[in-house]
Amino acid sequence: MAGLNCGVAVALLGVLLLGVERLPRGAEAFEIALPRGSGITVLIKLGALTVPVKPCYVVVSKRHVTMVSIKSGETTVFTFSCQNPENHFVMEIEKKIDCTSGPCPFGEVQLQPPTSVLPALNRTFIWEVTAHKSIGLELQFSTPRLRQIAPGDRCPDGVTHAISGRLDATMVRIGTFCSNGTVSRIKMQEGMKMALHLPWFHPRNVSGFSIANRSSIKRLCIIESVFEGEGSATLMSANYPEGFPEDELMTWQFVVPPHLRASVSFLNFSHSNCERKEERVEYYIPGSATNPEVFKLEDKQPGNMAGNFNLSLQGCDQDAQSPGILRLQFQVLVQHPQNESNKVYEVDLSNERALSLTIEPRPARHGRKFVPGCFVCLESRTCSANLTLTPGSKHKISFLCDDLTRLWMNAENTISCRDHWSCHWKSYPLQVPGDILQLPVQLHDFSWKLLVPKDRVSMALVPAQKLQQHTHERPCGTSFSYLVASAVPGQDLYFGSFCPGGSIEQIQVKQNISVTLRTFAPNFRQEASRQGLTVSFIPHFKEEGIFTVTPDTKSKVYLRTPNWDRGLPALTSVSWNISVPTGQVACLTFSKERTGVVCQTGRAFMVLQEQRTRVEEIFSLEEEALPKPSFHHHSFWVNISNCSPASGKQLDLLFWVTLTPRTVDLTVIVIAVVGGGAFLLFALGLIICFMRKKKKKTNKGLAVGVYNGNVNTKMPGQLKKFQKGRKDNDSHVYAVIEDTMVYGHLLQDSGGSFLQPEVDTYRPFQGTMGDCPPSPPPTCSRPPTLKLTADEPPLCLAPESDSEPYTFSHPSNGDVSSRNTDVPLLDTQQPVEPAE
Ligand SMILES: *[C@@H]1O[C@H](CO)[C@@H](O)[C@H](O)[C@H]1NC(C)=O
Ligand SMILES: *[C@@H]1O[C@H](CO)[C@@H](O)[C@H](O)[C@H]1NC(C)=O
Ligand SMILES: *[C@@H]1O[C@H](CO)[C@@H](O)[C@H](O)[C@H]1NC(C)=O
Numbered sequence: 001m002a003g004l005n006c007g008v009a010v011a012l013l014g015v016l017l018l019g020v021e022r023l024p025r026g027a028e029a030f031e032i033a034l035p036r037g038s039g040i041t042v043l044i045k046l047g048a049l050t051v052p053v054k055p056c057y058v059v060v061s062k063r064h065v066t067m068v069s070i071k072s073g074e075t076t077v078f079t080f081s082c083q084n085p086e087n088h089f090v091m092e093i094e095k096k097i098d099c100t101s102g103p104c105p106f107g108e109v110q111l112q113p114p115t116s117v118l119p120a121l122n123r124t125f126i127w128e129v130t131a132h133k134s135i136g137l138e139l140q141f142s143t144p145r146l147r148q149i150a151p152g153d154r155c156p157d158g159v160t161h162a163i164s165g166r167l168d169a170t171m172v173r174i175g176t177f178c179s180n181g182t183v184s185r186i187k188m189q190e191g192m193k194m195a196l197h198l199p200w201f202h203p204r205n206v207s208g209f210s211i212a213n214r215s216s217i218k219r220l221c222i223i224e225s226v227f228e229g230e231g232s233a234t235l236m237s238a239n240y241p242e243g244f245p246e247d248e249l250m251t252w253q254f255v256v257p258p259h260l261r262a263s264v265s266f267l268n269f270s271h272s273n274c275e276r277k278e279e280r281v282e283y284y285i286p287g288s289a290t291n292p293e294v295f296k297l298e299d300k301q302p303g304n305m306a307g308n309f310n311l312s313l314q315g316c317d318q319d320a321q322s323p324g325i326l327r328l329q330f331q332v333l334v335q336h337p338q339n340e341s342n343k344v345y346e347v348d349l350s351n352e353r354a355l356s357l358t359i360e361p362r363p364a365r366h367g368r369k370f371v372p373g374c375f376v377c378l379e380s381r382t383c384s385a386n387l388t389l390t391p392g393s394k395h396k397i398s399f400l401c402d403d404l405t406r407l408w409m410n411a412e413n414t415i416s417c418r419d420h421w422s423c424h425w426k427s428y429p430l431q432v433p434g435d436i437l438q439l440p441v442q443l444h445d446f447s448w449k450l451l452v453p454k455d456r457v458s459m460a461l462v463p464a465q466k467l468q469q470h471t472h473e474r475p476c477g478t479s480f481s482y483l484v485a486s487a488v489p490g491q492d493l494y495f496g497s498f499c500p501g502g503s504i505e506q507i508q509v510k511q512n513i514s515v516t517l518r519t520f521a522p523n524f525r526q527e528a529s530r531q532g533l534t535v536s537f538i539p540h541f542k543e544e545g546i547f548t549v550t551p552d553t554k555s556k557v558y559l560r561t562p563n564w565d566r567g568l569p570a571l572t573s574v575s576w577n578i579s580v581p582t583g584q585v586a587c588l589t590f591s592k593e594r595t596g597v598v599c600q601t602g603r604a605f606m607v608l609q610e611q612r613t614r615v616e617e618i619f620s621l622e623e624e625a626l627p628k629p630s631f632h633h634h635s636f637w638v639n640i641s642n643c644s645p646a647s648g649k650q651l652d653l654l655f656w657v658t659l660t661p662r663t664v665d666l667t668v669i670v671i672a673v674v675g676g677g678a679f680l681l682f683a684l685g686l687i688i689c690f691m692r693k694k695k696k697k698t699n700k701g702l703a704v705g706v707y708n709g710n711v712n713t714k715m716p717g718q719l720k721k722f723q724k725g726r727k728d729n730d731s732h733v734y735a736v737i738e739d740t741m742v743y744g745h746l747l748q749d750s751g752g753s754f755l756q757p758e759v760d761t762y763r764p765f766q767g768t769m770g771d772c773p774p775s776p777p778p779t780c781s782r783p784p785t786l787k788l789t790a791d792e793p794p795l796c797l798a799p800e801s802d803s804e805p806y807t808f809s810h811p812s813n814g815d816v817s818s819r820n821t822d823v824p825l826l827d828t829q830q831p832v833e834p835a836e
């Protein structure tokens with residue numbers, strides 16, 4: 001008491017400063033001066049005494065009191081009657097901020113009066129803000145942020161923040177918080193109260209928060225939590241454990257680092273008795289197709305979420321008689337993804353110039369089912385649903401996804417031949433890089449765009465393993481296929497789908513294409529060694545595509561024309577180079593009797609050509625039946641050229657090739673060569689008459705049968721010449737003669753011209769349809785079709801028939817350039833009047 005003397009007078013009373021002047025040491029006198037209009041009141045009162053101690057008083061103006069109240073505009077000087085007043089007294093410093101009348105002092109909140117000059121008592125700073133109903137108030141906490149504690153729990157350092165909101169006239173407890181947490185902002189509306197409790201020994205001298213005004217939040221409050229790393233937060237509904245206000249809405253927002261994942265679990269909740277509406281929680285989850293995700297409180301809550309999300313609790317209209325209690329206590333756990341997703345993968349595209357890789361969500365139907373986020377992260381920092389890696393650099397990626405099968409990868413690479421001088425015969429491997437194969441996500445498509453200068457360069461695709469064409473008859477069973485399609489804008493041309501394990505040795509394509517490796521099963525990674533295709537740039541040719549096929553002795557090779565479903569594109573030519581190994585005979589069978597194509601302009605035709613002899617047969621695909629199963633001892637061509645078909649009358653052909661050992665022939669040929677002579681030839685003919693050969697007299701040996709590989713097929717008029725050409729009885733050909741033709745070269749001396757046998761149409765084998773093992777010559781031709789009946793009824797017991805009146809063949813000397821498509825087909829004879 002003695003200390004309370006002149007020192008007080010000397011205090012900065014005259015200065016209307018807000019503050020307290022600590023009196024000289026030993027005096028232990030305090031002065032609190034609160035400026036008028038500051039809205040601050042200070043209350044010193046007895047605290048909740050824990051242990052019985054001898055009494056202590058505040059001494060104000062020599063009066064011993066147990067409570068002092070200082071209002072704004074007042075100045076009070078006091079001392080304590082004991083040595084340790086902190087054991088007895090507490091202090092409440094309350095500031096009212098009224099925003100309804102006049103501007104609101106927003107910004108950093110000061111501790112007023114400063115703690116440095118307050119007596120060392122437990123103190124509670126209280127700020128009470130009132131605002132209009134539509135004004136949102138936001139408390140922003142600097143780090144360390146806040147951590148909510150359940151009522152009754154204590155903070156380790158004794159510093160607590162008790163925050164309440166105003167709902168009409170009543171206060172609602174938002175929660176009690178310690179320092180050192182995740183809560184960074186709390187938005188309320190209409191008004192709020194913040195009580196910061198600092199124990200007497202705590203050195204804190206700043207409030208640690210600021211207040212801002214916001215637009216209406218249209219709910220009780222929004223609490224934002226920010227996670228900097230792994231961690232957890234336990235949060236509670238307002239008033240917890242008491243009831244959440246009726247029909248209210250409260251939201252929690254969570255900011256989660258991209259490389260981590262969050263899971264929500266409800267620790268404790270109860271329902272009120274709803275009269276109307278349903279109590280529920282709603283989530284906004286990045287990557288979810290069905291936001292907001294609505295859950296019942298008893299549902300298992302979402303886990304493994306990547307990215308920022310928010311969660312709202314919605315109350316209901318309660319039964320007035322027995323409202324019950326809605327309350328919720330939940331935990332958000334943020335941690336590194338648990339499984340494989342924790343791994344970082346390096347994808348090195350630094351040596352690539354045109355390869356880009358996209359990892360994206362696989363299209364899926366989710367319905368209303370909850371789907372947690374699924375993300376790809378670059379450098380473990382930026383995560384997105386959708387990531388495209390660009391060529392020219394290395395990328396480090398990781399995954400944040402509960403189920404990686406929800407993602408897939410698509411890649412595209414471009415290989416261009418810019419000028420034909422530099423790239424002729426150059427080759428490039430088409431192979432999925434190992435860095436991409438190692439990723440734990442299914443590769444969906446890997447496309448190579450192969451671009452060449454127009455009309456200068458074509459391409460050959462040579463697979464590491466021979467390919468099979470996917471057909472209904474023999475579907476691909478592998479985990480991947482190559483889809484080959486034109487990449488010329490406006491050209492609708494799909495060569496087909498090809499998988500390893502077949503007979504196609506090479507696919508040559510005329511111009512720009514895309515080759516897409518598409519996988520169908522996750523086990524592609526195991527089968528990846530079977531991939532591999534080499535593209536070479538080769539001289540330009542005219543057909544759209546040439547397939548080189550080397551059948552296996554074991555299985556049927558199914559082949560079909562490009563654009564299977566939609567029909568071969570108009571005026572398109574495609575060829576198959578079908579090899580027949582020595583000692584084998586190939587049987588070529590078409591799946592149907594007629595193509596059904598109806599040409600609007602041009603002609604659709606097919607040429608079967610034996611490569612060795614160049615003997616050809618030409619079929620008009622529009623009018624004629626397709627050939628019956630035919631045998632080929634030597635490699636042959638199947639060349640198909642389309643017209644411009646009428647819509648709905650497309651050209652599509654499926655055919656197959658089987659090989660069988662050629663046991664008879666060899667002997668026969670040997671005999672023929674050694675023995676010669678008409679008799680032997682005759683015998684030979686009889687034996688192998690089932691083999692399909694056709695020959696037509698040619699115009700002095702000129703190779704007129706050049707297949708028209710030019711898309712602008714000029715066939716129509718010229719082909720007409722040969723329609724119903726049977727008038728001249730070409731069809732009467734004897735097997736013997738044919739065989740002389742077929743094997744004529746064997747019988748000639750070297751260099752001998754192959755031109756002299758002037759032979760007309762050869763009749764093919766007309767045996768039963770279907771499989772065609774070498775079998776004795778047929779005894780009956782197939783039933784006549786309308787077209788061919790006119791002059792030549794089918795001959796039973798003859799190895800030939802009239803069924804294919806337009807077929808012909810001719811020998812050619814090997815000199816004729818088969819690529820010379822400018823040589824018109826069949827241009828030499830004077831027109832023959834078509835029969836119909
Ligand atoms: C002051 O605060 C501390 C910790 O918060 C508490 O233990 C103590 O009882 C309080 N003192 C009084 C007088 O209330
Ligand atoms: C604050 O958090 C850190 C790390 O989470 C912890 O080590 C420390 O003990 C916490 N301090 C308080 C007062 O809670
Ligand atoms: C709070 O205390 C620190 C030192 O402990 C001091 O640097 C700072 O200026 C003080 N702030 C206020 C507002 O008194």
Ligand SMILES: *[C@@H]1O[C@H](CO)[C@@H](O)[C@H](O)[C@H]1NC(C)=O
Binds near residue numbers: 103104135136213214
């Ligand atoms: C915040 O308050 C200021 C003035 O007090 C006002 O001009 C501004 O519009 C308010 N902002 C919001 C978001 O309400």
Ligand SMILES: *[C@@H]1O[C@H](CO)[C@@H](O)[C@H](O)[C@H]1NC(C)=O
Binds near residue numbers: 241267268269
């Ligand atoms: C849920 O909260 C109630 C009331 O606070 C408490 O009695 C109960 O033990 C809690 N349950 C759990 C599982 O924490």
Ligand SMILES: *[C@@H]1O[C@H](CO)[C@@H](O)[C@H](O)[C@H]1NC(C)=O
Binds near residue numbers: 253310
């Ligand atoms: C919750 O998140 C969604 C999506 O990010 C957002 O549109 C919405 O405004 C958020 N709601 C709240 C209250 O934060």
Ligand SMILES: *[C@@H]1O[C@H](CO)[C@@H](O)[C@H](O)[C@H]1NC(C)=O
Binds near residue numbers: 304337338339401402
């Ligand atoms: C991790 O993998 C196990 C087994 O594959 C699975 O049961 C678990 O749910 C996975 N956890 C996460 C977080 O993906």
Ligand SMILES: *[C@@H]1O[C@H](CO)[C@@H](O)[C@H](O)[C@H]1NC(C)=O
Binds near residue numbers: 360
């Ligand atoms: C992925 O990104 C691409 C290009 O930015 C976009 O076209 C595509 O729609 C995105 N996909 C998803 C699922 O977001």
Ligand SMILES: *[C@@H]1O[C@H](CO)[C@@H](O)[C@H](O)[C@H]1NC(C)=O
Binds near residue numbers: 416452455
């Ligand atoms: C193929 O692509 C190259 C490069 O883009 C282009 O120059 C050429 O004209 C294309 N060919 C066709 C037939 O469109």
Ligand SMILES: *[C@@H]1O[C@H](CO)[C@@H](O)[C@H](O)[C@H]1NC(C)=O
Binds near residue numbers: 505548549550578579
């Ligand atoms: C046809 O195929 C055979 C066997 O693969 C090959 O040797 C020959 O060169 C091919 N012919 C053409 C013109 O491509």
Ligand SMILES: *[C@@H]1O[C@H](CO)[C@@H](O)[C@H](O)[C@H]1NC(C)=O
Binds near residue numbers: 543575638639705
């Ligand atoms: C069939 O097509 C191939 C490949 O283009 C060609 O070499 C051959 O000469 C063609 N045959 C006929 C008869 O047109």
